[in-house]
Amino acid sequence: MSTFSSPEEIAASKGSPTVPGTPGPYRDTPPAENLALLERMKNGEFPDGHCVLRAKIDLASPNMHLRDPYLYRIKRAHHHRTGDIWCIYPMYDWAHGQCDSIEQITHSICTLEFIPHRPLYEWFIEQLNIFPSRQYEFARLNLNYTVMSKRKLLQLVNEGYVRGWDDPRMPTISALRRRGYTPESLREFARRVGVAKRENIIDVGLLEFCIREDLNKQALRRFAVLKPIKVVLTNYPEGQVEWLETENNPEDTDAGKRPLAFSQELYIEQDDFMENPPPKYFRLYPGGMVRLKSAYIIQCTEAVKDARGNLLELRCIYVPESRSGADTSGLKVKGVIHWLSVAHAHPAEVRLYDRLFQVEDPAAEDDFKKSIHPDSLEVIEQAWIEPALLRPATGARFQFTRLGYFAVDPDSTADKPVFNRTVTLKDTWAKETQKQS
RNA sequence: UGGCCCGUGGUGUAACGGUAGCACAGCAGAUUUUGGUUCUGUUUGUCAGGGUUCAAAUCCUUGCGGGCCAACCA
Numbered sequence: 001m002s003t004f005s006s007p008e009e010i011a012a013s014k015g016s017p018t019v020p021g022t023p024g025p026y027r028d029t030p031p032a033e034n035l036a037l038l039e040r041m042k043n044g045e046f047p048d049g050h051c052v053l054r055a056k057i058d059l060a061s062p063n064m065h066l067r068d069p070y071l072y073r074i075k076r077a078h079h080h081r082t083g084d085i086w087c088i089y090p091m092y093d094w095a096h097g098q099c100d101s102i103e104q105i106t107h108s109i110c111t112l113e114f115i116p117h118r119p120l121y122e123w124f125i126e127q128l129n130i131f132p133s134r135q136y137e138f139a140r141l142n143l144n145y146t147v148m149s150k151r152k153l154l155q156l157v158n159e160g161y162v163r164g165w166d167d168p169r170m171p172t173i174s175a176l177r178r179r180g181y182t183p184e185s186l187r188e189f190a191r192r193v194g195v196a197k198r199e200n201i202i203d204v205g206l207l208e209f210c211i212r213e214d215l216n217k218q219a220l221r222r223f224a225v226l227k228p229i230k231v232v233l234t235n236y237p238e239g240q241v242e243w244l245e246t247e248n249n250p251e252d253t254d255a256g257k258r259p260l261a262f263s264q265e266l267y268i269e270q271d272d273f274m275e276n277p278p279p280k281y282f283r284l285y286p287g288g289m290v291r292l293k294s295a296y297i298i299q300c301t302e303a304v305k306d307a308r309g310n311l312l313e314l315r316c317i318y319v320p321e322s323r324s325g326a327d328t329s330g331l332k333v334k335g336v337i338h339w340l341s342v343a344h345a346h347p348a349e350v351r352l353y354d355r356l357f358q359v360e361d362p363a364a365e366d367d368f369k370k371s372i373h374p375d376s377l378e379v380i381e382q383a384w385i386e387p388a389l390l391r392p393a394t395g396a397r398f399q400f401t402r403l404g405y406f407a408v409d410p411d412s413t414a415d416k417p418v419f420n421r422t423v424t425l426k427d428t429w430a431k432e433t434q435k436q437s
Numbered sequence: 438u439g440g441c442c443c444g445u446g447g448u449g450u451a452a453c454g455g456u457a458g459c460a461c462a463g464c465a466g467a468u469u470u471u472g473g474u475u476c477u478g479u480u481u482g483u484c485a486g487g488g489u490u491c492a493a494a495u496c497c498u499u500g501c502g503g504g505c506c507a508a509c510c511a
Binding site for chain 2: 007010011014015016017018019020021048049051052061062063064065067070072073074075089091092093096112113114115116117119137139144150151192193194195196197198199200201202203205206209210212216217221246250251280282283291292293294295324325327333334335336337338399401402403404425426427428429430431432
């Protein structure tokens with residue numbers, strides 16, 4: 001068995017972009033002899049990598065892809081149709097144009113890095129005299145704070161940085177769906193982004209805008225408290241339960257209303273109370289008043305703490321004549337917060353996602369994995385939800401009032417639903433506090 | 438220092454050679470029982486020089502900047 005040129009020898013004989021290549025010892029092997037060799041390659045008479053078939057084009061071309069490119073190498077890869085009978089495997093450039101041509105593709109669209117491949121794509125089609133498919137190149141859609149390369153995403157999956165291809169932090173379609181993105185929002189996003197030949201990095205803010213725009217119109221509002229503080233209404237009758245009403249979606253009156261249980265003990269969000277509030281904070285603080293949405297106005301009378309100073313619960317009084325829809329109190333409060341009756345709240349798991357990378361363009365880093373965001377996932381094992389959120393359909397999407405949009409994860413069980421946060425609501429207060437600090 | 442592709446506000450994308458527009462973001466205000474939504478106003482741009490033309494983001498040219506190309510990868 002003769003020994004052919006090694007990969008290193010072939011690479012060296014191709015020259016460099018500024019230096020023309022030089023012919024190797026087998027360049028002028030007669031076609032009949034090559035055909036016979038190819039047949040033996042195909043039949044498995046040689047070990048993998050023993051030799052290759054190359055096209056004889058132009059070793060001096062300024063386009064490296066035209067310097068006698070490989071057509072077939074020996075590679076015993078299993079094929080889903082033909083199984084193991086062919087021991088050769090075509091190169092992308094050789095197969096690409098023929099696949100397109102067989103399918104009568106007129107416009108074969110790909111990304112910018114294939115521009116220098118186009119002359120080769122066309123050369124093969126001309127030589128073969130087959131249906132003239134044409135290749136057109138456009139810039140890929142890059143998003144900031146993530147990577148789009150399939151090879152890099154594969155590493156994230158294989159090396160366990162994410163749970164899988166549909167981990168809601170991934171920029172894949174399956175992940176975006178699991179996260180709660182609607183098909184319509186993705187199409188709208190693509191429409192707004194447009195297509196051009198210019199390298200780009202699109203702000204994820206645009207993607208988030210598109211899903212908020214869509215879900216704002218559709219998603220039913222529900223109350224959920226992610227990180228609770230207990231509120232005790234000292235002047236509310238112990239054991240009493242009142243059924244109040246709240247709208248399912250203020251953007252859609254057809255969505256109707258639902259009942260909400262109100263009682264002496266409530267949960268509110270930790271973020272909605274501050275002992276020493278900054279200027280312009282209009283949620284709850286000692287002595288301060290807020291409206292419990294669709295319920296009563298309350299005033300904080302005491303923050304109860306343990307011996308070490310940890311906040312245990314809040315004592316508040318409610319204003320009986322301030323009930324929503326029947327408010328005769330004359331009070332004007334700026335803050336409106338969501339709440340849940342402790343006795344009527346159910347537990348749920350909530351998964352909060354942040355960007356997967358800490359830099360805008362991780363692919364530009366020496367090692368993109370070094371810029372992975374360590375806290376891109378926060379799991380709240382016990383959040384509280386209202387009864388209307390029990391046993392939701394997988395994939396169902398809701399707005400948790402004042403918190404954001406959430407989608408039901410397939411990990412949900414009958415006992416405990418699991419929600420993925422798709423995106424937060426726009427939060428101008430968070431922006432304000434950032435500016436203040 | 439060979440060849441190819443691309444340069445329009447912060448981002449993305451428009452403009453037969455004829456008023457540089459749209460969206461997101463930002464900023465300011467109004468409304469609001471979600472600091473959401475909605476509404477109003479507003480800041481910011483043709484990479485630079487030369488040429489052609491009555492007229493250049495657009496055509497030519499030089500420079501500058503960015504990207505791609507030398508895998509038995511796709």
